[in-house]
Amino acid sequence: MIRIVIIIVWTIIVSAVNAQTGFVKTYSFGKFTGAHQVIQTNDSGFMVCGATTDTNTLFYKIFLLKLDKKGASIWSKQYGPFNYPGIAGLCQLNNGEVIIAFDTHVSGIDNYLNFLKTDANGDSLLYIPADSTFSAGKLRMAKSENIYIAGAKGWYDWYDYGNFHSIALIRKYNKNLQLLWEKRIQTDQFGPPGFATNVLLDGQERITVSGNFNVLPLGPLINEFDSSGALTWYLTIQDIDLLGCIGSSACIGRANGGIIFSVTSPFTTQKLLTSLDSLHSLLWQKKIPIHPVFLQQWDNKKITVVSNDFRFMDLTENGDSIDMNDDYSNSTSAISEVAKCFDETLIAVGTNCINCTDHSEAYVVKFQSNVVGIEELHLNSEEAAIHVFSNPCYKKVTLIFSSPIQSLRIFSTDGKLFGQFDNIGESKYQLDVSGLKNDMYFIEAYSNHKVQRGKILVAH
Structure with a gap:
């Protein structure tokens, strides 16, 4: 299982692990x-x-x-x-x-x-x-x-x-x-x-x-x-x-x-x-x-x-x-x-x-x-968590996987399906996060032989 942590910064959000400040x-x-x-x-x-x-x-x-x-x-x-x-x-x-x-x-x-x-x-x-x-x-x-x-x-x-x-x-x-x-x-x-x-x-x-x-x-x-x-x-x-x-x-x-x-x-x-x-x-x-x-x-x-x-x-x-x-x-x-x-x-x-x-x-x-405009998030099985600190004007994050995926689903914490994206056929997907509220979301990426699961934390 791959845990994904993405922090999208729209205003002044500062982290101790990132020296950059917007x-x-x-x-x-x-x-x-x-x-x-x-x-x-x-x-x-x-x-x-x-x-x-x-x-x-x-x-x-x-x-x-x-x-x-x-x-x-x-x-x-x-x-x-x-x-x-x-x-x-x-x-x-x-x-x-x-x-x-x-x-x-x-x-x-x-x-x-x-x-x-x-x-x-x-x-x-x-x-x-x-x-x-x-x-x-x-x-x-x-x-x-x-x-x-x-x-x-x-x-x-x-x-x-x-x-x-x-x-x-x-x-x-x-x-x-x-x-x-x-x-x-x-x-x-x-x-x-x-x-x-x-x-x-x-x-x-x-x-x-x-x-x-x-x-x-x-x-x-x-x-x-x-x-x-x-x-x-x-x-x-x-x-x-x-x-x-x-x-x-x-x-x-x-x-x-x-x-x-x-x-x-x-x-x-x-x-x-x-x-x-x-x-x-x-x-x-x-x-x-x-x-x-x-x-x-x-x-x-x-x-x-x-x-x-x-x-x-x-x-x-x-x-x-x-x-x-x-x-x-x-x-x-x-x-x-x-x-x-x-x-x-x-x-x-x-x-x-x-x-x-x-x-x-x-x-x-x-x-x-x-x-x-776009930050790339590279994923592999060795990474337990990845932090991405984005530009205040980011709207999209590109998820890059180790192998092609067929579809991607995003769920809210109560299990409600928030978004479904099919027929991807590539090892990366450009995710538009501008419509996501401040919350934790679960992500599932499907390929022919496996399912990769993780989490997305959005902080405006």
Whole structure:
């Protein structure tokens, strides 16, 4: 007899035998609150940064929220107000100090970079006011504590009918926020390239920067630099034409030894995912149904894609779809940032608009697994019990048996038949648990020569 214990977690359920913790939380510090950035802190908790206000104006306070690993609030601090602050990123130094990089609105569409440094408890240590020569897109910190910020320098061209232009840039700072170098993002496109919106780092501090052009033809703006700031490669206009990557660049990630990036066509809204190898040769291209804001390849080669509306998609290393989950997707929520956690899971933050003209909240979702929709439960005769701790958004569990089964039956504790599934003919079955209540269920799997029995414990 095989005893099966399956725990399906939909909210905050923590077990002593599992170090991973999932939660879904909202936080509000004013009438309008939105989370912009998130990191995992040195103590395995989290820090969320965003903006909040009680009035529908451009002046917001920046908030810094410290959470434990279960999502419980430890403390929160506020700074400002500032003129429409946009958080480019935050990072925590080895000594516990926190650095926040953010833009403030000046006039027209001008936004300038500011820095705020706090101690480990959120108390302000240093403020560096607006730098009119740079507008920040994204901050990343390397293990060396060097800080890289992608962004741009912009200006109005009154000889071009007052149009706004910008030069995409990448900057490197040390942990004391001293500027070490600034490099222009290179392209063979005529006219100034637009804005750098993302930056990736690897263990050798190889820097990959992505963004978008100011002028047609629209396409991804991608450069690679070494840690000294020397340009090692860039995506040319010919590359864009050959790849067919005409559109605005949404996000970029590392996969298959190279890079993976998405573009969205301005004409058809088609989303195209492109994977290049370490030599920047094309591996594959796939159309996907969601607008990515985050791309992550895991150690098992699986690729997770996260959309701006809280949809999650799993792909094989070849870009083929495995599963998609939209349990957290709705018309009121939008993702601002997704971060990889120490336990190989994801945490996402954004804004949940109850009524966007009246009230909004910071929205935080921490997952228990990097599997988007289906958890596999492998069974064999040596296993007395198996515990599966699922993602809060799981609806299905795949039962995998040592040999093919013909049918499967589920009984409640009072012996009532809850479900019967026939003509399976395989050694696995995908069980939908979304309709099961909190209770113990008995399972019987039938084959030609034997019956396997076990139990299912469902805990929502």
